[in-house]
Amino acid sequence: MKEETCSHTWEMVNVQSGYIVTENCFRCNKTATSFSAGEWPPMEEYREGEHFWNIMEVAQTIRFDLTCKACGKLVPLNELAGLMMCTGCDPKCPVDTLMKEMEKSRIWVFVAFGFFPVDERTQLSQEKIAILEEYFNQRRKSSSSTIRIVSSEKIDDISRCFAEMIRDVGMLSLTPPATE
Amino acid sequence: MQEDRNHSIEIAKIKEALQADIITGNSQTGQYVTGIYASDLMSDVLAYGKSGSILITGLNSVQAAISAYMAEFKGIVFIRSKIPDQDIRKFAEEKGLFILTTDTDMYETCVKIASIEGEVSVSTAAAALTKRAENVTTYSFSIDGQDFASAGMVSTQIKTILKSIGYNPLIIRRVAISTYEAEMNVVMHAKRAKVTLKASDQEIYIIIADEGKGIADIELAMQEGYSTATEEQRAMGFGAGMGLPNIRRNSDKMNIESKVNEGTTIETMFFVK
Amino acid sequence: MKLKEIIEKLSLVTLTNVEDKEVSGVFISDMLSDVMSSAETGNIWLTVQTHKNVVSAANLIDIAAVIVTNGKEVPEGTVELANRFHVNILSSPLSSFQLASKLVEAGLK
Numbered sequence: 255m256k257e258e259t260c261s262h263t264w265e266m267v268n269v270q271s272g273y274i275v276t277e278n279c280f281r282c283n284k285t286a287t288s289f290s291a292g293e294w295p296p297m298e299e300y301r302e303g304e305h306f307w308n309i310m311e312v313a314q315t316i317r318f319d320l321t322c323k324a325c326g327k328l329v330p331l332n333e334l335a336g337l338m339m340c341t342g343c344d345p346k347c348p349v350d351t352l353m354k355e356m357e358k359s360r361i362w363v364f365v366a367f368g369f370f371p372v373d374e375r376t377q378l379s380q381e382k383i384a385i386l387e388e389y390f391n392q393r394r395k396s397s398s399s400t401i402r403i404v405s406s407e408k409i410d411d412i413s414r415c416f417a418e419m420i421r422d423v424g425m426l427s428l429t430p431p432a433t434e
Numbered sequence: 435m436q437e438d439r440n441h442s443i444e445i446a447k448i449k450e451a452l453q454a455d456i457i458t459g460n461s462q463t464g465q466y467v468t469g470i471y472a473s474d475l476m477s478d479v480l481a482y483g484k485s486g487s488i489l490i491t492g493l494n495s496v497q498a499a500i501s502a503y504m505a506e507f508k509g510i511v512f513i514r515s516k517i518p519d520q521d522i523r524k525f526a527e528e529k530g531l532f533i534l535t536t537d538t539d540m541y542e543t544c545v546k547i548a549s550i551e552g553e554v555s556v557s558t559a560a561a562a563l564t565k566r567a568e569n570v571t572t573y574s575f576s577i578d579g580q581d582f583a584s585a586g587m588v589s590t591q592i593k594t595i596l597k598s599i600g601y602n603p604l605i606i607r608r609v610a611i612s613t614y615e616a617e618m619n620v621v622m623h624a625k626r627a628k629v630t631l632k633a634s635d636q637e638i639y640i641i642i643a644d645e646g647k648g649i650a651d652i653e654l655a656m657q658e659g660y661s662t663a664t665e666e667q668r669a670m671g672f673g674a675g676m677g678l679p680n681i682r683r684n685s686d687k688m689n690i691e692s693k694v695n696e697g698t699t700i701e702t703m704f705f706v707k
Numbered sequence: 708m709k710l711k712e713i714i715e716k717l718s719l720v721t722l723t724n725v726e727d728k729e730v731s732g733v734f735i736s737d738m739l740s741d742v743m744s745s746a747e748t749g750n751i752w753l754t755v756q757t758h759k760n761v762v763s764a765a766n767l768i769d770i771a772a773v774i775v776t777n778g779k780e781v782p783e784g785t786v787e788l789a790n791r792f793h794v795n796i797l798s799s800p801l802s803s804f805q806l807a808s809k810l811v812e813a814g815l816k
Contacts, residue, residue, distance in 0.1 A: 394769040420760060541734060559811055
């Protein structure tokens with residue numbers, strides 16, 4: 255089938271597990287995130303040009319692409335750092351407003367994040383976000399709810415956002431939980 | 435908090451039930467495990483795991499082996515075809531842990547182990563799990579036309595993936611040969627192609643869809659020795675025929691569709707006996 | 708099979724309001740990324756994770772119910788969020804392995 259006329263049935267392919275690394279430069283206070291496939295990434299601080307990067311957090315995650323089962327169109331999602339469900343912590347945030355409006359019709363709002371710093375990395379295009387949303391809604395077609403995915407650019411002030419990206423933190427920690 | 439019930443299962447029985455590969459601890463298969471713990475959260479393994487147990491996990495990291503060792507487990511089953519790396523193997527060998535790998539997911543692994551002991555009847559488990567056999571893994575690749583330097587890379591990748599899943603070497607060989615032929619056709623004759631590999635318990639399915647000049651007469655192209663390769667390509671050892679007969683010989687099912695000036699799609703299927 | 712039937716058969720403790728749903732199967736993992744890649748809509752998800760993000764992952768795929776195993780205590784914040792977004796959270800004192808054998812006996816694939 256031709257790509258242009260295909261109505262697309264998406265599936266997740268090229269799933270790769272790895273780590274999402276969050277680094278902070280103590281000179282300029284910029285935050286950078288990146289994906290590191292396979293191995294646990296090096297934890298030392300290092301210098302890159304004017305930046306002195308320190309690792310803030312390492313979490314396990316996956317990267318993946320989408321492909322259409324019918325026409326074979328491949329949508330690489332290298333720019334996707336992760337998804338986050340809006341939990342509504344900032345009434346001033348447009349995503350919060352959208353979430354509250356959508357919630358009534360059982361539409362859950364998720365935010366797609368690209369990698370930081372936003373001005374230096376290619377961010378996820380609106381087209382790719384729409385495809386990602388279509389993929390998850392096709393996968394949850396037996397559901398009575400749907401999801402809506404918006405770009406992280408829609409968040410008013412990231413410092414007031416307390417929701418978390420869907421990723422796995424602390425899986426490798428060997429410290430048993432304190433409570434019990 | 436948990437039901438305190440002791441198990442006693444021979445490692446060889448677990449290996450057999452899961453059709454698992456043994457990575458380390460071949461000499462330990464006659465030993466018994468006394469507990470089963472399924473988790474990806476290592477702090478929990480340490481907090482709740484009982485000594486003598488087997489750890490079922492999808493966490494492919496040396497931390498899994500360290501946790502199992504610290505909690506005095508006997509060994510680990512890595513699920514969903516996660517192949518432990520050198521660090522894990524080395525650690526496990528040093529500490530005397532056995533490691534198994536299986537292609538099933540965590541639920542299925544639990545159910546199969548439970549059925550060994552009769553905790554779940556084997557027929558219940560089998561009936562419940564046959565429906566899950568459709569579990570298909572999909573991979574996508576691309577090939578660029580005229581890129582002779584990377585020719586054969588995709589078939590090599592596919593071979594590696596199939597090996598890591600653990601298919602029989604004979605079926606892997608057939609897939610590798612026919613995919614290599616198809617890949618060379620793309621490099622020689624097409625602009626580019628998308629390759630999709632779908633691997634399941636039942637079959638291996640490969641689709642190679644190219645954009646290119648297409649084949650005007652498929653019947654002719656299917657004949658042994660037919661080739662449209664240039665002299666230069668022939669000099670490199672390619673193009674002694676379009677390879678289509680060889681693809682057909684090596685696959686269990688083959689379908690070819692082509693449109694002139696648009697492209698050719700070859701689908702091949704290999705049945706896992 | 709309906710969720711309420713499973714709750715009854717396996718004496719599961721309900722931590723949130725429960726909306727009955729059709730259950731399509733079982734998925735066991737303690738990794739949210741696994742749920743994102745491999746769980747199916749309508750699956751029951753067995754995990755020892757209890758943080759708020761479990762609700763997000765469950766909602767992304769529309770999991771029929773999260774069953775927290777090992778009798779782990781679930782923080783109030785997680786329960787609140789789950790109630791708000793209609794995610795069913797149940798609890799069992801059994802381990803994921805023990806519960807798996809009971810679920811298959813109950814007829815879940």
